[in-house]
Amino acid sequence: MSRSWVEAERAVIRRARLRISVLVALAITVLVAFVGGIAYAVMVHAQEAQVTRELRYNAQFGAPSTPPGCTWLFILENGVLDDGVLKVPPGFPLFEDLDAVDATGETIERALERNGTQYLVLTRRGPADRTVQAVFDTRYQLADRRHLLLALGIAEVGGLLAAALLGLCVGRGTVAPLAEALARQRRFVTDASHELRTPIARAYTRAQLLARWAKAADLPDDHRDGLDKLATTIRGLGDVVDDLLLSARLSRQPEDLTGRSVDLAAVAEAAVATEEDRAAERRITLTVTRPDGPVVVHGVETALRRAVDELLANAVRHTPEGGRIDVLLGLRDGRVELTVADTGEGFDPVEADRLFDRFHRGPGGPERRFGLGLALLREIVTSHGGTVEAVGHPGQGARFTLRLPLATTTAEVREISTGPR
Ligand SMILES: Nc1ncnc2c1ncn2[C@@H]1O[C@H](COP(=O)(O)OP(=O)(O)OP(=O)(O)O)[C@@H](O)[C@H]1O
Ligand SMILES: [Mg+2]
Structure with a gap:
């Protein structure tokens, strides 16, 4: 959307x-x-x-x-x-x-x-x-x-003009159903998202009430934790649905994006904080290097957060125990650069572009993976006017770089190198 x-x-x-x-x-x-x-x-x-x-x-x-x-x-x-x-x-x-x-x-x-x-x-x-x-x-x-050739030339030009007109009419007739199907699909996503909002909001309120009641009722810790997590999960679900609706609106009125400022550094730090436990479990060193002060871009915070989450989740999955993941934030040529570099298994450089194709998955175990994460990430990034690039070599780690236009509010921030490329 x-x-x-x-x-x-x-x-x-x-x-x-x-x-x-x-x-x-x-x-x-x-x-x-x-x-x-x-x-x-x-x-x-x-x-x-x-x-x-x-x-x-x-x-x-x-x-x-x-x-x-x-x-x-x-x-x-x-x-x-x-x-x-x-x-x-x-x-x-x-x-x-x-x-x-x-x-x-x-x-x-x-x-x-x-x-x-x-x-x-x-x-x-x-x-x-x-x-x-x-x-x-x-x-x-x-x-x-000569007369025959002239007549043929005239017939050819006339035929071409007729073909162009015919092609236009036939094109309209045959392409209209395709356009209609795409519009219907878009409408379905927005309508379904809209209808889901209310039940999700109700479920979230109930979960919050239950969590509060659990605290008052002096329930065991694991019960209380479970209810807190349920409330957080439902809120996350609500965020996703809001995100879909927001993206649909922004697709119709892209100028609305300019009014929404997001501190990408804060987003990256929050994403790293959530991934820290999983990284520690596998003895992976996880670091963030960022400039002082906010790094502001225009966009939808939850969507950008999902993009960074996806890069981190992939990096943790593909980095063996004892490895290292570095998140680097910087400004280069008036753009914000966010790089997630790992010391994991890497990939064949010829695969670099295909990684972003829908349902493209590299070789791996029987985990529940769909090959959709990077495809969705690229949609988020391009919808924010940015680009994403993957660099890697087998056995030598991978490096994914997002580049987003810097919001004017931080345009004066001096350029900070993101380290060796
Ligand atoms: N950090 C990385 N190191 C090495 N390979 C990677 C890395 N990140 C992604 N890949 C490769 O890119 C492929 C596509 O990634 P993508 O996130 O789109 O799908 P997935 O992680 O396999 O599944 P999903 O994200 O849908 O659960 C992966 O299957 C993997 O082969
Ligand atoms: Mg993934």
Whole structure:
């Protein structure tokens, strides 16, 4: 329910819409190009076949003085050239081809560019021992090809525009249910949290009353402790629910975050104090190094507390007996840095980013672990405008660093190094 969730949801929906538009556009482009390519190939092939047929026919039966359109005929007979009465294009006839065919009798067929157009020239032995050269100007065929290409280009651009519009409409239609599902999920969390508040508040009041009554009734110590713990646990439950509601509100009105100041140093010290017993049990040295005075960030205290708790719980779990955990707080480049460094089992550096994926768990015993702690931590941190980084090596410990924007109230606090990195 954090701001990052909302942003992530919007990004997912935007990406889905974009992907659909691009896919539809791509499909239409490929289709037009495919159909156009086939039409173009068929047309070129048909033109070439027709021109070749005409050239052969004219070389066999045509007369230089009355050639068909776009064609010129030259006949070489006994060393005399008959080029008809028509004006022939510059560069024709091709004397070298006439001479070659006259000498060898072998047919020569060629295409050549000249006078800004393309000619097909067939030189061969004709009837009655004559050498015939038929020249065909393909300018109209080339113009037809150009027109077809232009039409295809227009169809492609039109198709792309249509595809973009279609993609937008289809994208809206298909992505709307996804957006609706995400909104419904968000509503469910806020509604359920809201409905849970009252019963939790009642349970907390009852637990407090019982704890007070237990003190007055002179119950045994362990009973009294148990009731105190019950009240504390129920209050913790209430905090979590309040947190969810607050995060939901902040996701809609992020500017509300600015009004809430939290002393991260105090949060870190409180988290360390709770973890001290467990650390002592396993002979783990637990230290906090912090600057003098408060280290203030904007945010939700309970959420930040959960983030620090998670880092400490992980560190204690992954540090063997006799190890060491250091919590370091400092300011660097206008940001607050909170580092939890341990001397535990560490992890493979290539895993560093994946540790923050939901349900990603490293190898380990059959403990009840879900691989969710760091994923939730990252959501908390990003919703506070911060970042989290993990550095580690197998057998050489792990170091998790949270970086959060410093609230302006402590901007003047001098920079304090967090030690070697
Ligand atoms: N301090 C650490 N040292 C070595 N590995 C760590 C450390 N902290 C986390 N990890 C690795 O990152 C994985 C993911 O941690 P995360 O807190 O998300 O899940 P978890 O602790 O396994 O389960 P959960 O927090 O849901 O109970 C862990 O399974 C572990 O392999
Ligand atoms: Mg964990």
